[in-house]
Amino acid sequence: MGGYTLNFRVLLQYSGLFLQGVVLTIKICVGSMIISFFLGMLLAVMRQSKSRVARFVSTVWVEVLRNTPFLIQLFFFYYGLPQLGIYVDALVVAIIALGINSSAPNCEVIRSGLMAVKTGYYEASAALGFSKFQTFTRVVLPISLRLAFKPLTSNFVNLVLTSSVCYGITLMEIMGVAKTVSARSNRPFEIYLILLVVYCIFTYLVSFVAKAIDRKIQIKL
Secondary structure (H helix, E strand, C coil): CCCCCCCCCCHHHHHHHHHHHHHHHHHHHHHHHHHHHHHHHHHHHHHHCCCHHHHHHHHHHHHHCCCCCHHHHHHHHHHHHHHHHHCCCHHHHHHHHHHHHHHHHHHHHHHHHHCCCCCCHHEEEHHCCCCCCHHHHHHHHHHHHHHHHHHHHHHHHHHHHHHHHHHCCCCCCCHHHHHHHHHHCCCCCHHHHHHHHHHHHHHHHHHHHHHHHHHHCCCCC
């Protein structure tokens, strides 16, 4: 270690700050996951729509989000919107911006699920007298979401990791806390080692819960 001595005890005085950062990170991740899922599902339906306008809007939305850095998108919402007279709390901005950003990959995953549903399901639904809307909401969409669940899990894990960028708008989530404590304590090695462990725990928990859910809803076509 080149004479460097590890000392984690000095960080105990900041345990409350770290806990607040963890709670804030969880709020950001959960809120943005909900937004990204439902928005991604809406975009996927639009991309499969017969309406040219709906397909155009959803395609542009996805391409813009996929081809621009999340940090720029975050700064656009946080620093750009106030210029238009729209003032939003930093936490709300982080949740919305991350949710919107993650809606693009979620859209592609759910769209793939929609395309994977076999025509036999449509034919069976029609034979049972279901309308097109009933067929989509009661048969096609549930099946496609089950098919898309595993890749959606990867997107959610990536969302958790991407949330670390949110410290850039002065949020004291876990990354923001780490930078602050690092400057105060001058113990960056220990702090960022803890941060590595924390994010590993976050992503492991997401994967663990997702696998448990997947076992309940898995389907074979």
